[in-house]
Amino acid sequence: MPTSTDKIFSEFKEHSVAEFFKKNKQMLGFSGKTRSLTTIVHEYVTNSLDACEEAGILAQITVKIEEVDREKYRVITEDNGPGIPKKHIGKALGQMLAGTKFHRYMQQRGQQGIGASGCTMYAQITTGKPVKATSFYDKKMISCEVAVDLKTNSAVLANIVEQETDGSKCGLVVEGEFADVKYDKSSFGVFEYMKRTAMANPHAQFTLIDPTGESVTFPRTVGEIPKKAHTVLPHPLGISTNDLLDLAHRDADSTKISVFLQNKFSRISAAKVKELKDALPSVDFEKKPHELTWSDAEALVKAFTSVKWIAPETDSVIPIGKEQIEKSLQSILAPQFLSVTERPVKIYKGGVPFAVEVAIAYGGHAGRQLADKFTSDVMRFANRVPLLFDNSGCAISEAVKEVDWKRYNIKNFEEEPITLFINLASVYVPYTSAGKQAISSEEDVFAEIKYAVMEAARDLQRYLSGITRDRDKKERRKAVLRYVGQLSKDVVELAGSGKSADVEKKLMNLIETKYSTQIDDDESEIDAPKESKNGKEDEDEGEE
């Protein structure tokens, strides 16, 4: 019997954002057991980092993972941030899409927009338990349990305890139990996520206590908090129809569309609005912004591309920084060789500024080691957030693949102890999907990544050829040294004077000096003399 339309709609009405999430959790990173745990840690760590940075605090974040049962873990995240005031705890941890950062146009970590609340919900739907939050701020400590009311998408707080403190401690501790997750040390796991996050955030200190009780700390290597990102108005080039519509509908201040365009975009002046008006007689620029239709927005986006615009400001892009990356990779990978390439800010789609940073590390703990074989490691980041999943469809992976490594004397890139660290910084990262784990192949972005990797590869090539030279010298030294003993004996006997031990010592010194790897002398080696015998006339010359 068919379900009546009425019934479907009555159920549909009741679907809140939270319900939607429950049914589509895989879209938000909750797919696969390992990945789900990584996503949980990612949400909490990102919140902590953002809160600390905003408050001007050098972050110190500890993540503890305890195994409660099979595929059931307790995750405890603690930071030294500003804490969350009582009235905001519910919104921060128990209400979807309520974050303060969702609609800002600025460079930020890869927020899903559901963040910690999503984790709360995940705890609820897998273990039936709320999460526990303890917030320290203003000489206060508040602890409570937070749950999400799935029907109304609102927070439910319980067992609230408030205490006065001496104010020496501030920060937030969130504790939750999650099932249907798994802790492992794979390249998709929490350990790898923490390690990479530490690499891209050298101003913060991270500690991970894994289910066996083992604790790993990635110490802070830089004492400066990154420059604060600031909100910028979007540039008309690079905006999608959907985003334009969204911006317009959200704008309650502008009286009409022509004003909205000037207020909410960079580089759109009254003169440009007039140009647009002339180009689009069918669009009513006098309407209220919330009256903008999809087809209006579509026509506008199309018209944007035919107008000449001043390029966007580039100061909204905040790279990690060459020195910062150097310090963190040095500390975490302790490589034999490290080179960091920082490319200048470029623009894609004509209107979105971005910058690519690449570090190449060789030897030490760079690359991955399995038994005595090495494999290279390509670490992808977008705005300092490690991208662990969807490797194959990502512009970063593709760009690395397209580099002709043989040109840089790297015979088999896949089998070298190399770590490539690649960060894309942008106000608007062109992700391939809502999962935000891969970057789409925007032509300008792809090219820029490739150039940056090639630049880094050149540096490595220079270093490696130096090693080859040194190794050559060592081999040469060895090749000559082996004959010292016999020669010393013979030359002393031949001369009828001297001591072979003395001669041996002197010859060894001589050879050590000549083939020292430190001193690079240019004395070229003469090739061994050729034995050019001419075979034509050696018949019977009494040679034998």
Add this chain to the structure above:
Amino acid sequence: MAKRSETSSKDAFAKLENLGKGMIGEIDGGETPKFSCSLRSKGNVFYDESVGYIRLGDKVEERRFVNVGQARKFMQTVAIANKCKKFLSEGAHTSIRGLFYQLKFSLGEDLDEELFSEQSESNPLIEDLEVALELKREDLNLNTDRKGVVAGPLVLKDKFGGDETEIDCTKQGRSGWMIPSDVDNGMDFVDVDADYVLVVEKDAMWQRLNEDKFWRKENCVLITPKGQASRGCRRLIKRLANKKLPVYVFTDCDAWGWYIYWAIKTGSMNLAYLANDIATPEARFIGVTMQDIKDYDFLGQLTIRAKDVDIKRAEEMLSYEWISRHKEWVNELKTVLTTKKKIEQDALQGPRLSFVGEYLREKISKKKFLP
């Protein structure tokens, strides 16, 4: 190249020791031990018209120990030098193969390498040493195979193994005196009372002339190198020429025989570094020549077909400037190329066994030589 003196083993001993002392000095001074020797490669071999033989040019190469490409060879060369010094002080001789076996040993337990593993390694280094020290391997008590026989009015004193033996080459019966590898060290000419030296290519021809008492009738020193002349044989011819005796060479009428003559006269490219000791530019060619076929009717019947190797060798010889500068020889060689004929010296026994003696006498008395 400095003029070689008649080296005695004492000189060789001193030269070896000085080589070692020089190296010790270099090592004490913080330098790589080294020595230089003339290049023996083709590019440094040329015919010197002023002296009339093929010799080495001025290109000198330095051999250094502290050099990856040369270290092993350097060590080996010094080992050879040291070993030869021992032979000299002991008065013992050996062959270059014997030397190789003396030096074929492991460089040490921890080194998987022998001082020498092939004789082909040691042979060129012996030559290096000869060139560097400006002496012959025979001076280093290294023997070469003996080849060649001599008979005639020549008396030598052979100091060997503590004995002194006088050798009278008129009293060697049917076999003659076999020319030793070293005709310098401990080998003195006591008496050379001959009018000239006759070198005949083949042993069979030498036996013919020995039986005919040709050397007694003609008062000459009769030598056969038995084919291409050995170092010792060439050196003996040279020493006799130094006694102002004319040297006449008698070979087959083919490119091969003629080449034996040219090796005696101008030396060869391989032994260019010894040319001053073993080349005899004064040597003259008696025959057999292509012209002889016209001059002696019976020879026309006795020619045989030249083989491909003869033709090839003739072409090669035409390209050597020291041969092609003589038009007589160009004519001879060109005749070989056009007629594709050759005659063996044995053919001169055609009319009667002793005819060859008449032939030689006539040629020598009428001075019918080729240059």
